[in-house]
């Protein structure tokens with residue numbers, strides 16, 4: 001039997017803008033993903049109503065909501081506020097597909113930087129961001145409500161070519 005090539009969500013991204021009907025599924029992923037989960041239906045609805053806010057969901061080929069991302073596009077920067085994948089769909093490329101979608105959006109809108117903060121202990125997320133070309137640029141001491149530091153990560157674009165410019169880390173992460 002002929003083997004078919006393996007397909008990942010990044011090959012066939014099933015990504016769409018979040019709708020009100022998606023809120024319950026997104027809240028469930030949020031609750032399963034973050035210890036300090038406090039997001040509510042109202043928070044998400046308010047976020048969807050902000051003109052500078054973009055919320056996208058990624059679905060499995062069967063239509064299940066697997067992952068979501070929230071970002072702000074302000075002036076020539078994109079700030080990724082949140083990205084999470086349902087624990088049962090992790091390591092299938094859904095967060096990477098959402099991040100690729102974000103980078104494509106940033107290029108289309110001639111954005112200069114994509115920024116985000118990540119917990120110092122969150123090796124999985126940092127590994128994901130590094131595969132995409134993000135560098136660690138600073139520390140926000142006690143950024144999270146439990147006092148953990150936030151690591152600032154950044155992706156930079158060449159203003160002329162619009163291509164990603166790899167930057168060296170400016171901090172050492174212990």
Ligand SMILES: CC(C)(COP(=O)(O)OP(=O)(O)OC[C@H]1O[C@@H](n2cnc3c(N)ncnc32)[C@H](O)[C@@H]1OP(=O)(O)O)[C@@H](O)C(=O)NCCC(=O)NCCS
Pocket residue numbers: 033034067082083084085086089090091092093094095096097117118119122123124125127128129131
């Ligand atoms: C971080 C998170 C979003 C990754 O989602 P995901 O859909 O499983 O990620 P992907 O499958 O797209 O992974 C892409 C790459 O990221 C890296 N990566 C993802 N999870 C990893 C892990 N647990 N350990 C090491 N590297 C990891 C790998 O390089 C991976 O590529 P590979 O699978 O080919 O090796 C997910 O673990 C999650 O929801 N965590 C809880 C919420 C969270 O921490 N969000 C980030 C807030 S800043």
